[in-house]
Amino acid sequence: MAQLVADFVLERLRAWGVHRLFGYPGDGINGFLGALSRAEGDPEHIQVRHEEMSAFMACGHAKFTGEIGVCLATSGPGAIHLLNGLYDAKLDRQPVLAIVGQQSRASLGSDYQQEVDLAVLFKDVSEYVQVCTTPEQARHLVDRAVRIALDARGVTTLIFPQDVQEQKAVEAPPREHGAVFSGIGYSRPRVLPRAEDLERAAAVLNEGRRVAMLVGQGSLGATREVIETAELLGAGVARALLGRAAVPDDLPFVTGSIGLLGTRPTYELMRDCDTLLVVGSSFPYSEWLPPEGQARGVQIDLDGRMLSLRYPMEVNLLGDAAETLRALLPLLRRKTDRSWQERIQQSVADWWRVIEERAHSPADPVNPQQVFWELNDFLPDDAILTGDSGSTTVWWARTLRLRQGMAASVSGTLATMGSAVPYAVAAKLAFPERPVIAFLGDGAFQMNGMNELLTIAKYRERWHDPRLVVCVFNNRDLNMVTWEQRVLAGDPKLPATQEIPDFPAARFAELAGLRGIRVDRPDDVAEAWREALASDRPSVLEAVVDPNVPPLPPHVSSEQAANLAEALIRGDPDRGDVLRRSFREKLAELLPGR
Ligand SMILES: Cc1ncc(C[n+]2csc(CCOP(=O)(O)OP(=O)(O)O)c2C)c(N)n1
Ligand SMILES: [Mg+2]
Numbered sequence: 001m002a003q004l005v006a007d008f009v010l011e012r013l014r015a016w017g018v019h020r021l022f023g024y025p026g027d028g029i030n031g032f033l034g035a036l037s038r039a040e041g042d043p044e045h046i047q048v049r050h051e052e053m054s055a056f057m058a059c060g061h062a063k064f065t066g067e068i069g070v071c072l073a074t075s076g077p078g079a080i081h082l083l084n085g086l087y088d089a090k091l092d093r094q095p096v097l098a099i100v101g102q103q104s105r106a107s108l109g110s111d112y113q114q115e116v117d118l119a120v121l122f123k124d125v126s127e128y129v130q131v132c133t134t135p136e137q138a139r140h141l142v143d144r145a146v147r148i149a150l151d152a153r154g155v156t157t158l159i160f161p162q163d164v165q166e167q168k169a170v171e172a173p174p175r176e177h178g179a180v181f182s183g184i185g186y187s188r189p190r191v192l193p194r195a196e197d198l199e200r201a202a203a204v205l206n207e208g209r210r211v212a213m214l215v216g217q218g219s220l221g222a223t224r225e226v227i228e229t230a231e232l233l234g235a236g237v238a239r240a241l242l243g244r245a246a247v248p249d250d251l252p253f254v255t256g257s258i259g260l261l262g263t264r265p266t267y268e269l270m271r272d273c274d275t276l277l278v279v280g281s282s283f284p285y286s287e288w289l290p291p292e293g294q295a296r297g298v299q300i301d302l303d304g305r306m307l308s309l310r311y312p313m314e315v316n317l318l319g320d321a322a323e324t325l326r327a328l329l330p331l332l333r334r335k336t337d338r339s340w341q342e343r344i345q346q347s348v349a350d351w352w353r354v355i356e357e358r359a360h361s362p363a364d365p366v367n368p369q370q371v372f373w374e375l376n377d378f379l380p381d382d383a384i385l386t387g388d389s390g391s392t393t394v395w396w397a398r399t400l401r402l403r404q405g406m407a408a409s410v411s412g413t414l415a416t417m418g419s420a421v422p423y424a425v426a427a428k429l430a431f432p433e434r435p436v437i438a439f440l441g442d443g444a445f446q447m448n449g450m451n452e453l454l455t456i457a458k459y460r461e462r463w464h465d466p467r468l469v470v471c472v473f474n475n476r477d478l479n480m481v482t483w484e485q486r487v488l489a490g491d492p493k494l495p496a497t498q499e500i501p502d503f504p505a506a507r508f509a510e511l512a513g514l515r516g517i518r519v520d521r522p523d524d525v526a527e528a529w530r531e532a533l534a535s536d537r538p539s540v541l542e543a544v545v546d547p548n549v550p551p552l553p554p555h556v557s558s559e560q561a562a563n564l565a566e567a568l569i570r571g572d573p574d575r576g577d578v579l580r581r582s583f584r585e586k587l588a589e590l591l592p593g594r
Contacts, residue, residue, distance in 0.1 A: 006035035008169035026074020028101025031165020055085020060426035076114030202331035208275025217242035218280015224324035287321035301415035363546035434465035492572035509540035
């Protein structure tokens with residue numbers, strides 16, 4: 001049988017190194033389904049429960065492997081379902097290619113069934129979106145879509161009308177006017193600032209006496225360089241959420257996360273520094289950075305558009321984090337006065353004691369912080385950790401102690417619910433020999449996590465190492481938003497919008513053929529982790545936790561405290577427990593080590 005356009009597209013993707021697609025079928029991509037069967041597993045098709053999950057998986061694949069992630073959906077509804085996951089990739093700057101079907105060319109413009117103007121719909125999320133109108137186009141569309149996604153670190157979309165998918169492929173267009181002859185291959189360039197800019201940056205950093213570093217996603221490949229720089233400069237290192245794994249938590253001068261879900265040492269680091277070095281981060285909340293004028297700034301970023309955006313920098317270095325730091329290091333003088341870094345280290349050591357104490361403060365029935373804290377003793381060396389959006393994100397950012405060699409990600413910039421489980425699936429497929437742990441709230445679990453357990457069940461047999469744990473925090477509440485209402489708006493919790501069904505996640509896991517472990521007593525938490533990580537199959541660890549443990553920011557403004565008081569006075573249904581837990585948290589912080 002002659003090669004069809006869909007066969008050719010898969011072959012071209014293979015040539016680009018794509019061996020896995022995340023997708024869901026429909027007759028709008030019948031041509032691709034036929035081609036997939038002829039492709040005999042290369043690329044393989046991973047079948048999800050909902051197209052949004054395939055886009056999340058493509059994004060997760062890109063995040064954990066550094067390769068392009070590819071998702072495939074049918075016309076109309078299937079394509080529409082992709083969008084949230086694609087926006088996640090766009091906002092976190094990940095290379096993702098979406099391939100979607102469309103009705104046949106002859107029907108377009110006739111209000112045909114499932115006819116949606118996909119080029120318009122995907123325009124905003126995509127760096128590049130094209131309809132393949134004729135077989136001659138397929139070659140350069142694939143080449144450009146992959147190359148642009150990699151180069152722009154963003155989303156590209158190719159739309160294939162059904163009839164075009166099944167036309168005879170044209171590998172090389174005839175050599176005539178209008179024909180395009182594209183090729184394969186992309187190699188990331190070295191991107192380095194000019195020598196004089198590096199010297200200016202070094203001068204600022206050498207003159208500083210209290211240097212704060214903030215590292216983000218762009219620093220993930222620069223761990224060694226970041227640590228060396230911090231050691232030379234006697235600096236403290238804070239990290240934005242997407243830079244979670246950029247610096248290990250067992251270094252004494254790593255202050256941890258920044259922002260609402262950040263730490264007190266980071267808050268102090270930013271409050272007291274005289275110099276700020278930002279490496280590969282677009283952390284958005286300026287109120288957690290030093291006030292303008294307090295610190296001299298140096299920023300390193302691979303994207304010139306992100307320079308001097310959150311803080312006015314004195315020196316802007318457009319470059320790759322590792323390369324640029326390597327070029328900068330020989331120009332830096334080791335600070336002889338170590339008192340600033342010693343102060344930071346003291347604050348970090350005190351803070352970890354606070355975190356440990358908070359983890360063990362009584363709650364009803366289990367303190368969510370304890371679940372994270374106790375995992376620290378069991379975290380396997382090469383673990384991959386995924387997170388979601390909710391109060392669990394706060395503890396994920398703050399309480400886990402990551403060591404070098406681990407990987408971690410969440411939906412950082414879109415901060416959408418629903419990333420944890422599909423990211424975990426993508427990670428496990430890419431690295432079957434590594435343990436993967438997903439953390440999410442019961443809201444996110446009910447939104448999509450529970451459906452995607454079926455995807456885990458479907459593929460689990462292929463994982464020789466079965467360690468894939470989905471840790472669900474059952475607090476019967478959309479807790480993060482409940483707290484935001486209280487602390488930011490001064491409104492009491494509104495049960496009608498906030499309370500969600502008490503759903504037995506562990507029992508559901510068992511129904512799906514996975515291991516289900518439910519823990520509702522503090523004394524059983526450690527054993528639950530041991531069991532989950534030793535299970536012969538992927539598991540769900542359902543922790544029944546207290547929704548009234550406050551995910552407090554590291555610094556509570558007087559306005560926020562007043563809002564909380566107002567919310568409680570105005571009749572918050574949980575005010576008794578909220579008061580008790582809040583009091584304990586604050587008390588624990590004031591009395592470290594007790
Ligand atoms: C798709 C989506 N919808 C809504 C939100 C707003 N939101 C952020 S956190 C949150 C609550 C999440 O609840 P749950 O998953 O139970 O976690 P919890 O906060 O209770 O730990 C909501 C509704 C969001 N970020 N993304
Ligand atoms: Mg919840």
